[in-house]
Amino acid sequence: MYEFNYQKATSVADAASKLSAGTDTRLLAGGQTLIAAMKLRLAAPTDIIDISGITELRGIKAGNGGLVVGAMSTHAEVASSKDVKTRIPALAVLANSIGDPMVRNMGTIGGSIANNDPAADYPAALIGLDATVKTNQREITADDFFIGMFMTSLEPGEIIESVTFPTPKRAAYMKFSNPASRYAIVGVFVAETDNGVRVAVTGAGASVFRVPEMEKALTAKFSADAVAGISVASDDLNADIHASADYRAHLITVMAKRAVETAVAG
Numbered sequence: 001m002y003e004f005n006y007q008k009a010t011s012v013a014d015a016a017s018k019l020s021a022g023t024d025t026r027l028l029a030g031g032q033t034l035i036a037a038m039k040l041r042l043a044a045p046t047d048i049i050d051i052s053g054i055t056e057l058r059g060i061k062a063g064n065g066g067l068v069v070g071a072m073s074t075h076a077e078v079a080s081s082k083d084v085k086t087r088i089p090a091l092a093v094l095a096n097s098i099g100d101p102m103v104r105n106m107g108t109i110g111g112s113i114a115n116n117d118p119a120a121d122y123p124a125a126l127i128g129l130d131a132t133v134k135t136n137q138r139e140i141t142a143d144d145f146f147i148g149m150f151m152t153s154l155e156p157g158e159i160i161e162s163v164t165f166p167t168p169k170r171a172a173y174m175k176f177s178n179p180a181s182r183y184a185i186v187g188v189f190v191a192e193t194d195n196g197v198r199v200a201v202t203g204a205g206a207s208v209f210r211v212p213e214m215e216k217a218l219t220a221k222f223s224a225d226a227v228a229g230i231s232v233a234s235d236d237l238n239a240d241i242h243a244s245a246d247y248r249a250h251l252i253t254v255m256a257k258r259a260v261e262t263a264v265a266g
Ligand SMILES: Cc1cc2nc3c(=O)[nH]c(=O)nc-3n(C[C@H](O)[C@H](O)[C@H](O)COP(=O)(O)OP(=O)(O)OC[C@H]3O[C@@H](n4cnc5c(N)ncnc54)[C@H](O)[C@@H]3O)c2cc1C
Pocket: 026, 027, 028, 029, 030, 031, 032, 033, 034, 035, 036, 071, 072, 097, 098, 099, 100, 103, 106, 107, 108, 109, 110, 111, 112, 114, 115, 117, 119, 120, 121, 122, 158, 159, 160, 161, 181, 182, 183, 184
């Protein structure tokens, strides 16, 4: 038996007050991770607060500071948004590469980054684009947000409201996908931003990480050749039935090269 109390929140403030209710209270966004974890008995919350009806968490807005994507924006909404396609096409490409149509129509950016699966795509975009996460309590830079495998700097009771992505000069995301789930075996997001070049890798390690050596080389010359000879040590990389650590290290260089080529081609 699944036994939990279900409540639907009407606003962020309402969700925040309901979050203090039970002994293990969880927010429910698209349910694509949480429901699966409950089915597998990996999670057994006492209370579920459904935030899918909160209108203030929805919508994608383009402004001077870049794109502000509401936490309840689905992957399909990000992939098809005119503003995303115009301002940051790489982000639309990334969102469209997530899972299958059901996952893209139900799963949300807030749920994805709160979960911080080591193979998730969005963490690479947030780090690559130097994004900022806005919660009901504060603003957190992407560099400070993702802190480890399935771990973020969110405090208990903290609710993600939106993510702000500054518009890059150019950017691209390349992913070597698991053919069944489409999670990243290795995904590399490369961006030339107003604050410099950023290279973010997902799928390869415990959590998303940057590659300073590639960033330095691309700052000197933004071309695929610049990263072709740079490899990441495989010592701390993931190894599983899909790919060895050495293979993942190899894929980082290949995906980085392809991402730069795509960014250069526009
Ligand atoms: C078959 C399958 C394939 C997939 N393939 C991919 C893939 O290729 N790439 C990829 O990146 N992902 C993939 N996913 C994951 C998918 O992207 C989910 O959308 C995502 O992991 C969770 O988002 P959600 O909205 O469903 O969150 P939920 O499952 O509802 O919640 C996940 C966690 O986030 C918390 N949470 C949700 N919203 C908030 C918020 N606003 N503030 C604070 N905490 C919050 C919840 O409490 C919960 O702990 C796949 C999933 C499935 C089932």
